[in-house]
Amino acid sequence: MTWYEPTETERAHLRRCVDLAAEALADGDEPFGSVLVSASGEVLFEDRNRVKDGDNTRHPEFEIARWAAANVPESERADATVFTSGEHCAMCSAAHAWVGLGRIVYASSTEQLGGWLREFGADPAPIRPLAINEVAPDVPVAGPVQEFADEIKELHRTR
Ligand SMILES: [Zn+2]
Numbered sequence: 001m002t003w004y005e006p007t008e009t010e011r012a013h014l015r016r017c018v019d020l021a022a023e024a025l026a027d028g029d030e031p032f033g034s035v036l037v038s039a040s041g042e043v044l045f046e047d048r049n050r051v052k053d054g055d056n057t058r059h060p061e062f063e064i065a066r067w068a069a070a071n072v073p074e075s076e077r078a079d080a081t082v083f084t085s086g087e088h089c090a091m092c093s094a095a096h097a098w099v100g101l102g103r104i105v106y107a108s109s110t111e112q113l114g115g116w117l118r119e120f121g122a123d124p125a126p127i128r129p130l131a132i133n134e135v136a137p138d139v140p141v142a143g144p145v146q147e148f149a150d151e152i153k154e155l156h157r158t159r
Contacts (some may be wrong), residue, residue, distance in 0.1 A: 001112075003146040005145075006105065010105055011147075013035055013037060013105070014148060016033070016043075017034055017035055017084055017085040017107060018085050018151060018152060018155075019033065020032075020046060020047070021048060021049070023048055024050070025159055027052070029048065029050055029051055030049045031049065031152070032049040032061075032085055032086050034046065034047060034061050034063075034064055034084035035083045036068060036082055037081045037083065039076065044067075044071070044072065045064060045068075047060040047067075050063075059089065059092050061088045061089075061092035061095070061096065062091060062092045062095050064101075065092065066099075077101050078100055080101055080102050081103045081105060082096065082103070082104050084107070085107050086106060086109075086113055087104075087106040087131065087141075087143060087144070088132050089125065089130075090127050090128065090134075091127065093132045093136045094136065096132075096136060097135070102140065103139070103141070103142070104141045105141075106132075106143035106144060107144060107148040107152060108144045108145075108148060108149060108152045109131070109144040110129045110132075112144060112149065112152075114129045116153050120157055
């Protein structure tokens with residue numbers, strides 16, 4: 001696995017994503033968090049996983065795509081970046097690409113998550129563990145980031 005070395009600004013956005021993931025876990029949801037950042041560096045929107053009430057599509061990356069479709073002009077979406085604690089699943093990768101959002105920076109990968117869940121004996125996801133670029137080949141991606149790996153693994157262990 002090749003680790004990505006984030007800039008200080010990227011690291012701060014990823015830190016917020018991991019904190020949102022911890023917040024989700026503390027509230028009974030799965031530990032995932034994401035933020036949408038404009039080309040000028042402004043945080044436009046953030047969310048965390050909200051599946052505990054039975055709607056398993058309520059992933060933060062999906063919420064970001066729908067929020068962007070409603071609130072970000074089409075011409076500005078490709079220059080916006082989504083930071084996320086865990087790489088987009090196939091559903092969220094598709095939504096991201098359909099609304100025309102830009103780069104994705106993830107703290108942990110789908111491959112890492114799959115390995116952790118197997119190690120913990122957790123139920124596997126009901127969809128194939130595709131990388132973002134297997135679903136959305138033109139989206140620029142960066143990740144995973146080594147310094148967050150242990151912390152995110154522990155969040156999933158306790159979920
Ligand atoms: Zn998803």
